[in-house]
Amino acid sequence: MDGIIVKGIGGFYYVRAGGDNHIYECKARGIFRKDRITPTVGDRVEISLSDGKGSIEKIYPRTSLLIRPPVANIDTIIIVVAAAEPEPNTEIIDKMLLNAAIAGIEPIICINKTDIKNADELTAVYEQAGYRVLKVSARDGIGTDELNSVLKGRISAFAGISGVGKSSLLNKLTGVDAKTGSISDKILRGKHTTRHVELYELKDGGYILDTPGFGSFEPADIKADGLWRYFPEMSDVGDACRFRGCSHINEPGCEVKNKLLTGGIAQSRYRSYVEIYNILKEKKEWEKK
Ligand SMILES: Nc1nc2c(ncn2[C@@H]2O[C@H](COP(=O)(O)OP(=O)(O)OP(=O)(O)O)[C@@H](O)[C@H]2O)c(=O)[nH]1
Ligand SMILES: [Mg+2]
Ligand SMILES: [Zn+2]
CATH class of the missing domain: 3.40.50.300 (P-loop containing nucleotide triphosphate hydrolases)
Structure with a gap:
């Protein structure tokens, strides 16, 4: 039977499956631990039932x-x-x-x-x-x-x-x-x-x-120099700067800066860009040590 994990508590997984949308309490098969796959809320799974006990047999490929x-x-x-x-x-x-x-x-x-x-x-x-x-x-x-x-x-x-x-x-x-x-x-x-x-x-x-209220930010595995590509309003002009590899921080002839000056990029967005850019740069320096 196919279903979806809607909750996991203390080694049990709660899987919504079947036409009647019943929720089955399941254990995961040992094979997942061996393969280092942790069943996760949102996983689409195949379960089997014996004596009313559920077991997760298969985890389908994840999209995210x-x-x-x-x-x-x-x-x-x-x-x-x-x-x-x-x-x-x-x-x-x-x-x-x-x-x-x-x-x-x-x-x-x-x-x-x-x-x-x-x-x-x-x-x-x-x-x-x-x-x-x-x-x-x-x-x-x-x-x-x-x-x-x-x-x-x-x-x-x-x-x-x-x-x-x-x-x-x-x-x-x-x-x-x-x-x-x-x-x-x-x-x-x-x-x-x-x-x-x-x-x-x-x-x-x-x-x-x-989800529990969260606002924390873990500097992810991206490079400071590629950060602008994740800001949609910068990604359409960031290639047009005078210098190749422009960081859009201090270089002359920066199209991002131009767009900021003409109001096409919001001040608060650009502030965040600089802030995150610096976090990513510092992280890299720290990793080098
Ligand atoms: N005026 C007003 N108050 C709201 C509205 N939505 C929520 N609140 C109130 O804001 C407070 C917090 O709401 P929650 O739904 O608990 O907030 P939450 O985001 O789940 O918070 P966490 O679980 O701590 O992450 C409660 O007192 C709500 O009654 C709204 O649309 N208008
Ligand atoms: Mg809440
Ligand atoms: Zn630039």
Whole structure:
């Protein structure tokens, strides 16, 4: 029987399989450990049943694999941002966009809490950069139909820092009561509300993953000199600079700088570029030692 791993806890994998969408508790066969393959949430698998006990027999090839959070076959990363409370942090957003691009997964920006503040400026920055932006309010149910149609039939993951409303959106979309918490609760406890990795089935088909609030950035295995290619609004001009191999930081005749001056690249986006460029450069220097 074929299915999909929707949750993994303490060596057990929970596989949704069969026509009735039953969830089977399964163990993984030892062969996977030998081959160093770890069954991962999102994996499409073949399971067998004996005496009511499930066993994962086969893991089908993955289309993508994220390490943090560990999840396979994600089609779309929904970067959830709040229009306010907490204030959007463009550097964190840009790092998440980069991480998605490196993983080869399409990112979409979803601005929540538009009932508190309009998000026109932020929307303009990211639409100009070439990303798809959705404006929603989990509280008032605004924009959730459009979000739903984007997610339909795909496996998607919510990413975003704590308190932006990932779990609240998930509740709206699935009817599942994922844990939500008020910001003050979180500050008091100093902890995130959502802790484990789980795929939830959407009402219209497809799966959504609620991930613990994360905004960290691991300098990935890309070179500083190729970073600009991951910024869509730079990738179309970065080859036209006066100097080949232009870093778009200080060189004269830089087309990226020109585009920045004429407003074709947002200041905040360019700031993130320089910041990440420096992180990647420092990492390389450090590795040389
Ligand atoms: N005004 C307003 N408040 C919202 C909206 N969506 C969520 N909230 C509130 O924001 C707070 C945080 O929401 P959560 O859904 O727990 O946020 P989260 O992103 O899951 O946070 P973590 O699990 O810690 O990563 C809660 O108090 C929600 O009620 C919204 O659209 N408008
Ligand atoms: Mg949550
Ligand atoms: Zn340049």
